[in-house]
Amino acid sequence: MTAQFSFTATCPKGLENLLADELRTLGAEVEREQPAAVRFNSDLAMAYRICLWSRLANRVLLNLGLARVADAEALYQAVVDIPWEEHISPTGVLWVQFSGTNREIRNSQFGGQKAKDAIVDRLRSATGARPDVDKRDPDLTAMLRLHRDSLEIAIDLCGDSLHRRGYRTHIGAAPLKENLAAALLMRAGWPQIAGQGGALLDPMCGSGTFLVEGALMAADVAPGIMREGFAFERWLNHQNDLWLPLREEALQRRADGLARTLPEIRGYDADAKVLFAAESNIARAGLEKHVRVSCRPVAAFKAPSHREVQPGLVITNPPYGERLGEQEALRETYAELGRQLKREFGGWKAAVFTGNPELCHSMALRSHKQYKLFNGSIPSQLLLFDVHQQSEGEQGGEQHGGKPRAQLSEEAQMVANRLQKNLRTTGKWAQKSGISCYRLYDADLPEYSAAIDIYRSLEGQTYAHIQEYRAPASISEEKARRRLSDLVRATREVLDLPARHVSIKERRRHSHKESGSQYQKRNETNARRESNAEFWVDEYGAQLEINLWDYLDTGLFLDHRPVRQYLRQIANGKKLLNLFCYTATATVQAALGGCPESTSVDLSKTYQAWAQRNFRQNRLDPYRHQLVEADCLQWLQAAQQNRRGHYDVIFLDPPTFSNSAKMQGVLDIQRDHVDLIRQCMALLRPGGTLLFSNNLRSFKMDEKLLDEFAVENLSSRLLDKDFQRNPKIHNVWEIQAK
Template sequence: MNDYFATVARGLEETAAQELIALGATEVKTDFLGVYFQGNQELLYRVNLWSRTIFRVLVKIDKVKSFDAQSLYKSVQTIDWSAYLNPEMTLAVTCTGKNKQLNHSHFTALQIKNAIVDQQQKQYNKRSDINAEAPDLLVNAHIDNNRCIISLDSSGSSLHRRGYRPAMGRAPLKETLAAALIQMTDWTPELAFFDPLCGSGTLPIEAAMQALNIAPGLYKSQFGFQTWLDYDETLWNKLVTEAKNSQLKTIDIPIIGSDRDFEIIDQAYTNAENCGLGEQIQFMQKELSEVQPPAEKGVIICNPPYGQRLGTTEELEDLYKMLGDIFKQRFKGWTAYILTGNKQLAKKVGLRTSQRIPVYNGSLACTLLKYELY
């Protein structure tokens, strides 16, 4: 069994932990901005393929001394890097954390890189080239007091970049956050889904992916582990084939997004088309004041602006009041959720919340407000 660490957005640690358990992970333990877990190579591939809420999966290979630059250099050279890297492969090193002697991440990464390539030079009389953009091996170092955790990044580019979203609105949710928000709600694929402020469509698209049991990793062209020395192509192809075979072809309930801006709706439709969901999601150009429930019951999830990147608090008060009025008057039998980072605006909804779930949108503390509409 290998030791892994999944990096996640702040506040999504527990959501990611539950997802990892469902995928078969053992020894699951949450930490700030991540989750520790254990598993075999197949689990590593499966998590990269199926996870909806994780950024990256790191494979721990050692924990070494890092009192200062010299001790770190010597400690990194005690690792046999030929097990992970040959001179024909490219290399990059990233670093997080710091201590008193190693307080600059670029300098720390440089010491680790030097230790690795100097070992190669001595062993092979040649060394790996550095490729910061798309290396064959991406080494991640995390300074924790006087120890440095050395890991390999199995994901490559962040898993939140599904690959379907070249068209984005002005303040889009990350795909991982959108997926997590949906998982935090009462929505299931048996219930209608509606986002009346859908922007470039991330929430409806992530809902449709969950409804159709689509593995997010199927949209990703390359994972970090696919250029590793121990890459098992047969195992990976088996998991990909299983994922494709487990997809559903149609959705029996409506998944709808609407927005007042035609250009934004066009972006949303483009994004849905890019992941093969153009026929499964209905996008409409519609003023909020004109929206009507598409079914007798269902779930609304929306992310209205809250005066951080779009609009001012004063300009948005009428929007929040309208949301509350429309929910109350037209959506009886539904459950509604509003993500907001502005308590003053939340009060303008004018409805009693049945639940308040703390969420972070990036570094911004937000709340997912739940309304039971009777």
């Protein structure tokens, strides 16, 4: 009678019952399922077959012993009792993997060291020699798992994890492991569909893992046949006479399978670069004659037009976004996938695997089955659909521009109601005043603490810029994200905006171990932006460049709109100095209002280049309107020598605080404003005007300056309707010599 052994096959969490069924199909006697593993009994030939043919397992372990271990000495004794000389040559290379702790063995590294010592001592005692110990390419890997006082001792028969088939050298940004992809195909019914000649399509195929695994199943190719080898081939008890026939059988089955006509298997992706990876992987798997990929966005995803193509399975693992901004942008992608499925794939099966099942609601399709799984450590779901041909209006959700939207939650509807109210007041005021960029919402509802700004481009496109305010420490991260999500959905609903026209700037808490501010602005750039991130808007006849995605600010401070308009009036026919000019929008307004000559100073190369584009767009003469890249503090000091009494109007709008690496000093506006103002006043001609602005809400003008100069506070006067909810948004002072 053939000797029977005890084995454990490990697998990704959630696949245990599927792996157990696979092992039974291959001929093993399943003993029991346990978390991320299945124990089974079989002879050695069957274990070899499972290593070669399992599409789901990570590893196959030969169980050597089970012992009760209370402390380090008991651990050593349990391991040293195993006849390791029967498994590895004393001149071989050993590696020990140890996991788990108990009350006495509190560190897995310590447990591994103790187990290694026991194995080496056993081999030295039995043979007079000891093996080398090295993680790289060992001849034998001992696997030990300690749970409470129970120690499982095994050896690994595989070497590299079985999910590494050998065909995937190029991977995308977030690849599925091969055995997880195979499991998802099984759950979606692909083996049965392939047997009936049905097609397999992936509209967002990435590096092509679904396609390759699906083709390997359809062609009856053993997933392990492309591997360079298995660890059991260097095991002392390896029986080559059992292994070689199994390998030859697998090679013949692969040749026979690839000689047949396989079902249509195609993949698509909008990223041409990632398709290069897919093509390379397909070629390495020997499937280039059977699997095709092409560059195509989800909006162009259609069923193959060949008559011989049978309806089959659409399966995909779309991105799901780690950040809210990414998630909101992806809603449109999921919605587009749902529309194309209903429009093109009536009678097909569909499967979507995602770490954010909530996004699937945007597909407006009802799943008939859901499986909870893990993609690595990420809780995920596989949702299965039967696709019926139907018009878009048959699904739930209101229509917006011919596209269905999911119903808003009660909370999001409350926000939508406030936005609609603001549109009837602030929106109408802006339209009547000829204002194309304005603040629609500013934490009107305390629970939804954010600002929403509207930008309308010269082409008539509407964009929303959402800036989250810092949530109180009493509000959980989950609740803050949910509220911001409600706000984003309400904004898109009320303004009827596609996701790519909504920019979201989030403040998120970080660990004290992370660098930077405790609350950092996160810029979700690539998920929403169109091919160009920039667009142009009109402000009182000035054309100004806006970028809602790439930077913290957008290029235009909306609260300064009346400040720029006032500067335009007082600089008519006057020579202007604009310090801390940012993108120089104030200079553009002044120049269009009749300012014949100006100097605009800022330290940032990015802002200087931006200002230059604003100047060119508005046809400002670069010889009369100069841009200077310099530290304003240093520039001011140097100007005291040769520019005294040089300007008619100075606009001074410094940041509240700055410690740029390019600056020699640190700017603190409350501390430094006296010196700044005095230096600016020295550069004014007689009768000249300094317009001083800052955004420090607690700012107080030093009384010495009130005695020294004629100072008038214009803050409330230079505040438009859309910012009157928050009168402390900025301070503006007009200063002249007495």
